[in-house]
């Protein structure tokens with residue numbers, strides 16, 4: 065042991081003396097203070113008005129002075145609550161005192177739309193020395209949002225109302241954002257987004273990372289960041305921790321050439337006290353203005369020690385190293401507190417999978433009806449809200465079933481009589497899905513799994529009298545083990561009598577009142593058993609059952625609200641660790657999310673945190689809606705283009721289908737899934753296992769009327785996917801891409817295989833691919849052009 069330690073010390077000393085010390089990312093603060101025009105924070109009842117409605121941050125919880133996050137040291141007020149501390153974006157222009165090439169831009173911000181958890185696109189316009197511009201789209205989160213699904217990097221336990229005199233116990237947040245800047249030209253000024261009344265963007269601190277514009281013969285490497293993650297892989301029978309290292313080439317993109325790029329196998333190793341690299345990270349190409357994210361697999365890291373990052377070329381020679389990076393040990397046991405659980409992240413398999421199928425199936429699949437712009441799975445809610453002819457669902461119900469039929473009378477008609485788990489799984493597989501998420505209990509409280517002594521309101525006791533979830537999960541595990549298994553679970557229930565104590569908003573709890581004023585006055589809650597507390601005796605046991613009895617890999621909660629999720633998450637994660645697999649939990653479980661879940665919407669720009677968009681195949685329903693014409697469903701084109709767009713921005717796509725009450729996936733839905741699957745079969749290599757490209761998700765300047773091409777990357781390739789068929793024998797991309805002479809570009813097709821195509825760049829670095837109209841006709845839905853790097857050595 066001692067000899068080993070001595071060897072480590074000696075080798076570190078040797079490395080020190082020989083290797084080039086790689087710097088960290090540089091940054092320069094921008095002078096925002098002169099523009100400050102708003103006071104966000106109150107202290108001791110001072111009269112701040114952050115949102116224009118008299119509400120303010122509780123200043124005593126905000127960090128003061130220099131504030132370090134992700135390698136940038138921002139500036140915050142030395143004392144909050146004593147004057148203006150932020151600027152409201154309102155089309156102001158901030159000129160740089162010296163024009164300079166810029167690699168990356170960083171801000172601390174908060175949106176002020178109280179109570180709205182959704183994000184708003186805000187556009188910064190960057191102006192360069194030659195007059196050209198770049199738009200940076202910030203999807204801004206609001207300072208608080210119900211139900212607190214998007215926590216920022218700075219959080220306070222409450223905010224102050226009425227100019228600091230009373231408290232609102234919703235958590236508030238300040239958020240951080242970093243993004244790539246074009247470095248074709250020096251940057252001269254930044255114009256802030258135009259003001260959006262009622263939804264304003266507040267800027268607290270801003271910085272940029274300059275490029276290195278030396279005339280270099282060789283890349284200008286820096287370490288952008290390292291992150292000791294909760295992700296791991298088994299390497300020779302032990303659990304190795306993934307350490308994600310991000311390396312940047314700080315030269316401006318305009319200097320792209322063979323000489324300024326890395327274009328051969330480079331490895332990254334990390335060492336430190338007790339720490340060993342068991343599988344080095346590998347990257348092959350790094351052009352000017354770009355960044356590469358690489359996982360290094362390590363063992364033995366100890367929290368509180370420092371690590372050294374070493375980069376070697378293909379000959380094994382050290383090209384640079386960097387020391388002093390803080391290590392964090394791999395979590396091997398989670399405890400029920402936010403500090404422990406916040407360390408958890410989406411696993412590697414989830415990040416690579418990209419595409420999942422969501423299944424809304426339950427009692428609502430029997431009436432299977434909603435007017436346009438309502439969810440069919442919300443049938444029971446709209447039947448009661450409002451309980452009169454201004455609700456289309458109430459009218460539909462009266463006309464179709466009469467006033468003596470109640471929602472629970474549908475339970476026997478949710479038969480699952482044609483449900484065939486093998487057929488479903490086979491379809492998901494051919495559709496190209498890498499995971500699925502089954503609704504196991506929606507807001508109507510009807511479960512599709514064995515709920516034991518908590519309630520008899522389940523498919524095991526009522527309706528089909530089958531454990532539908534077990535059938536699906538067992539079949540998936542046996543027949544399609546490569547498809548990961550997830551569960552949706554609604555935390556609240558609309559009309560559960562035991563939820564009345566906790567009810568809020570559209571989830572009041574308490575028995576539903578008969579909407580037709582017939583008898584009974586209050587509807588039954590079929591299957592209800594006496595329990596004393598909804599959270600402790602029903603919600604938590606259900607969630608634990610899904611985790612420990614069904615071994616779900618994705619806990620996809622809905623709605624949030626009262627919960628015991630800290631206790632749940634610790635057991636969920638520890639159970640998975642003991643079983644040797646990795647799991648994840650979304651942001652609707654009320655606490656400690658791994659990923660966010662935009663619903664029927666996507667983002668305009670790359671989000672570096674994990675996210676997943678869900679949408680029904682129906683234009684506005686997750687559950688089957690027989691009032692929708694099947695021609696309105698998302699077809700192969702829409703599915704593929706939505707998926708590629710999301711993946712180019714670092715998201716996953718969870719596409720929902722609604723089976724019938726008998727358990728059939730109707731032909732139009734199945735066919736559209738198969739259309740998309742047929743494309744993924746030959747072009748999936750531009751989707752699965754890819755990553756977003758640091759510089760941008762898409763062509764920033766497509767011709768008018770043409771959808772911008774999307775980009776994805778792998779360590780040895782770069783994909784360009786267009787949504788409009790290239791015309792005039794050319795595809796032009798208005799952006800310098802990480803390509804070098806000798807790279808081979810192929811159009812991915814099914815019929816005739818991959819077609820190699822000639823390509824060139826013009827004097828501005830734009831890419832031109834020659835592709836004939838005949839080749840273009842080989843493809844449907846989207847055109848995937850894959851460039852394979854021509855590496856040195």
Ligand SMILES: *[C@@H]1O[C@H](CO)[C@@H](O)[C@H](O)[C@H]1NC(C)=O
Nearest residue numbers: 106107108123143144145146
């Ligand atoms: C707020 O009050 C506390 C306690 O009276 C005091 O210590 C603190 O300095 C005050 N803060 C400001 C900003 O006035």
Ligand SMILES: *[C@@H]1O[C@H](CO)[C@@H](O)[C@H](O)[C@H]1NC(C)=O
Nearest residue numbers: 154155156157255257258259
């Ligand atoms: C923003 O400022 C520019 C000039 O800097 C001006 O042309 C434009 O009209 C302004 N936009 C709004 C909405 O005021």
Ligand SMILES: *[C@@H]1O[C@H](CO)[C@@H](O)[C@H](O)[C@H]1NC(C)=O
Nearest residue numbers: 092093160161162163164274
């Ligand atoms: C701007 O350039 C001048 C002259 O090169 C230099 O003295 C000054 O420090 C620079 N200012 C900034 C903010 O970089």
Ligand SMILES: *[C@@H]1O[C@H](CO)[C@@H](O)[C@H](O)[C@H]1NC(C)=O
Nearest residue numbers: 111113117118119225226227
């Ligand atoms: C907060 O104070 C401002 C002026 O200081 C006043 O205009 C506003 O009405 C106050 N708001 C509330 C909610 O008290």
Ligand SMILES: *[C@@H]1O[C@H](CO)[C@@H](O)[C@H](O)[C@H]1NC(C)=O
Nearest residue numbers: 178179210231232233234235
């Ligand atoms: C959150 O804010 C809303 C609107 O002001 C309020 O109704 C609710 O009670 C707050 N929630 C908490 C936990 O304070």
Ligand SMILES: *[C@@H]1O[C@H](CO)[C@@H](O)[C@H](O)[C@H]1NC(C)=O
Nearest residue numbers: 276277278280282283284285
């Ligand atoms: C720029 O990059 C070159 C090549 O790596 C390096 O020698 C030089 O020190 C860098 N300059 C700065 C200011 O970092």
Ligand SMILES: *[C@@H]1O[C@H](CO)[C@@H](O)[C@H](O)[C@H]1NC(C)=O
Nearest residue numbers: 280281282320321322323324
């Ligand atoms: C690359 O470097 C070589 C050798 O130093 C030099 O001859 C060549 O001109 C350089 N090429 C470019 C594109 O800078």
Ligand SMILES: *[C@@H]1O[C@H](CO)[C@@H](O)[C@H](O)[C@H]1NC(C)=O
Nearest residue numbers: 368369370371387388389390
């Ligand atoms: C880790 O490195 C940093 C930066 O080099 C240094 O300040 C710190 O003291 C080191 N910590 C330990 C535990 O060695």
Ligand SMILES: *[C@@H]1O[C@H](CO)[C@@H](O)[C@H](O)[C@H]1NC(C)=O
Nearest residue numbers: 465469470473474475476477
């Ligand atoms: C359930 O199905 C049976 C048999 O098809 C039918 O007679 C009955 O009307 C259905 N119940 C409801 C509530 O529609």
Ligand SMILES: *[C@@H]1O[C@H](CO)[C@@H](O)[C@H](O)[C@H]1NC(C)=O
Nearest residue numbers: 516517518593594595596601
């Ligand atoms: C259900 O059974 C479990 C295990 O036997 C027991 O701990 C729990 O108290 C029971 N719950 C209820 C509501 O009866």
Ligand SMILES: *[C@@H]1O[C@H](CO)[C@@H](O)[C@H](O)[C@H]1NC(C)=O
Nearest residue numbers: 211212624625626627654655
């Ligand atoms: C989840 O429960 C915790 C602990 O009771 C609570 O603080 C949190 O606000 C809940 N989450 C939501 C979204 O209500």
Ligand SMILES: *[C@@H]1O[C@H](CO)[C@@H](O)[C@H](O)[C@H]1NC(C)=O
Nearest residue numbers: 695696697698699700701702
């Ligand atoms: C697919 O759906 C899109 C959007 O609704 C539509 O524009 C397109 O024509 C459809 N394609 C086919 C082949 O039906």
